[in-house]
Amino acid sequence: MAADPEQTLVGARDALRKAHRVVALVGESLAAEEGLPDASEDEKTENSVITSLPEQMATIDTFRRDPARLWRWYLWRRQRIAAAPRRTWPEALAELARRIDKLTVITENVDGQHGRIGASSLELHGSLWRTRCTGCGRVRDDARIVLPELPPSCGHCGSLIRPDIVLFGESLDAAMMERAYRSVCAADVFLVLGAGATGEPAASLAGYARENGAVVVEVDAERTPLSDFVTVFVHAEVDRGLDALLAPPAADPG
Numbered sequence: 001m002a003a004d005p006e007q008t009l010v011g012a013r014d015a016l017r018k019a020h021r022v023v024a025l026v027g028e029s030l031a032a033e034e035g036l037p038d039a040s041e042d043e044k045t046e047n048s049v050i051t052s053l054p055e056q057m058a059t060i061d062t063f064r065r066d067p068a069r070l071w072r073w074y075l076w077r078r079q080r081i082a083a084a085p086r087r088t089w090p091e092a093l094a095e096l097a098r099r100i101d102k103l104t105v106i107t108e109n110v111d112g113q114h115g116r117i118g119a120s121s122l123e124l125h126g127s128l129w130r131t132r133c134t135g136c137g138r139v140r141d142d143a144r145i146v147l148p149e150l151p152p153s154c155g156h157c158g159s160l161i162r163p164d165i166v167l168f169g170e171s172l173d174a175a176m177m178e179r180a181y182r183s184v185c186a187a188d189v190f191l192v193l194g195a196g197a198t199g200e201p202a203a204s205l206a207g208y209a210r211e212n213g214a215v216v217v218e219v220d221a222e223r224t225p226l227s228d229f230v231t232v233f234v235h236a237e238v239d240r241g242l243d244a245l246l247a248p249p250a251a252d253p254g
């Protein structure tokens with residue numbers, strides 16, 4: 001028998017109010033590039049990498065074969081995000097970060113958006129705004145949209161510099177995943193926010209959270225493969241769903 005949605009929402013609200021540790025898995029629907037218009041024909045003519053699909057361009061093969069080409073693609077993405085009207089993250093998430101002892105954001109987005117809400121974060125796929133040296137391993141912040149040389153090389157050891165991003169054809173960092181599982185294991189509530197139908201790692205993390213006693217709450221505008229499996233599914237856009245979850249308890253009508 002299906003649970004009464006109102007009752008489950010009340011339960012989720014209650015769990016969030018009592019929670020000390022919350023982990024939020026943040027999906028693509030909160031990404032900076034979500035909803036940006038497609039590149040114009042002029043842009044495409046000027047920069048041919050734009051027409052490529054991410055799964056063709058953002059690969060370790062492209063980096064090995066033609067690192068400058070891969071860099072041109074990532075610089076275009078930096079430029080696009082920098083020029084876009086700033087997307088604000090749900091105020092409710094910042095409010096949650098203020099309210100509870102510890103909020104950890106886990107995300108596959110590489111846009112660094114989550115840095116602004118005062119939560120600790122685990123960027124499973126890395127960041128568009130960092131580079132890593134393929135020689136000495138130095139990691140640096142880098143928000144430039146134009147680089148003096150392509151591909152860039154390390155000022156310290158002279159080796160090739162790459163985006164600090166997990167490319168197609170590469171595995172997720174095992175230590176990072178370990179940290180993700182550990183934070184989920186310690187969570188009172190695990191929020192899955194706009195993760196869509198991507199499947200992993202949402203499903204594994206959610207399963208792990210439930211096994212370890214967390215209340216798993218999914219907020220999504222569409223049902224996903226996870227929706228039947230979570231403790232509470234909130235059928236709403238992330239902003240609105242989070243507002244509903246953090247609203248003060250309604251006065252008892254009876």
Ligand SMILES: [Zn+2]
Nearest residue numbers: 133136154157
């Ligand atoms: Zn180096």
